[in-house]
Amino acid sequence: MPGINPPDRYTGVAIALHWIVAVLIVANVVLGLVADDIPDSYVRAVIDLHKSFGITVLGLVLLRILWRLAHRPPPLPASYSRLEQVASHGVHGLLYLVILALPISGWMHDSAWKGAASHPMSLYGLVPWPRIGWIESIEPVQKEHLHDIFFAAHAAAAYALYALLALHIIGALKHQFWDREPELQRMLPGG
Numbered sequence: 600m601p602g603i604n605p606p607d608r609y610t611g612v613a614i615a616l617h618w619i620v621a622v623l624i625v626a627n628v629v630l631g632l633v634a635d636d637i638p639d640s641y642v643r644a645v646i647d648l649h650k651s652f653g654i655t656v657l658g659l660v661l662l663r664i665l666w667r668l669a670h671r672p673p674p675l676p677a678s679y680s681r682l683e684q685v686a687s688h689g690v691h692g693l694l695y696l697v698i699l700a701l702p703i704s705g706w707m708h709d710s711a712w713k714g715a716a717s718h719p720m721s722l723y724g725l726v727p728w729p730r731i732g733w734i735e736s737i738e739p740v741q742k743e744h745l746h747d748i749f750f751a752a753h754a755a756a757a758y759a760l761y762a763l764l765a766l767h768i769i770g771a772l773k774h775q776f777w778d779r780e781p782e783l784q785r786m787l788p789g790g
């Protein structure tokens with residue numbers, strides 16, 4: 600594969616944040632989906648880990664957005680057609696939106712849970728983490744209804760994530776192997 604120069608690569612921090620967030624998101628999709636099908640004795644621990652990963656993703660994505668604002672990403676390769684440029688920017692923008700929507704909707708869903716008061720949230724069993732106060736204080740019947748609505752939003756965001764991830768990965772592989780551009784090298788550690 601041809602080499603690639605620093606101006607065409609993301610910064611080390613952007614690369615680290617990209618891959619840490621990617622791993623945590625994939626792990627969280629798995630944890631969220633298996634939570635319904637595992638023995639009861641594991642369910643609480645799995646959902647608690649899911650929440651911890653999710654809040655971590657929220658923090659890292661906010662950091663990533665701030666980093667991106669301060670460090671312009673490398674320009675898209677000149678070989679991209681106009682359509683590919685628009686699609687690439689569109690998918691990246693929507694991915695940021697969905698990756699923010701997932702933990703926020705999950706946190707809202709969890710804050711509307713009737714068992715919230717008797718099961719305080721804690722990141723990795725180490726750091727106490729608050730629920731969203733205005734949601735917790737809604738009266739119980741309406742809160743139960745919102746609990747369902749927020750879960751529907753959380754699950755819908757997950758479906759949007761699957762579609763966007765598929766486009767993102769297909770696009771990257773197409774440029775790398777079909778067009779033979781050093782696409783992955785832009786976002787891989789090591790240069």
Ligand code: HEM
Pocket residue numbers: 623624627628629631632634635646649650652653654656701702703704705706707708709753754757
């Ligand atoms: C990267 C962030 C996140 C991702 C990718 C994610 C993904 C998912 C997925 C795929 C599901 C299963 C949906 C379904 O059954 O159709 C789920 C369920 C759930 N999520 Fe998340 N989630 C994230 C963050 C959060 C956060 C921050 C919280 C709470 C603080 C949370 C709370 C929950 C809960 C309570 C469930 C229901 C689990 C069950 O009872 O089966 N999620 N999540």
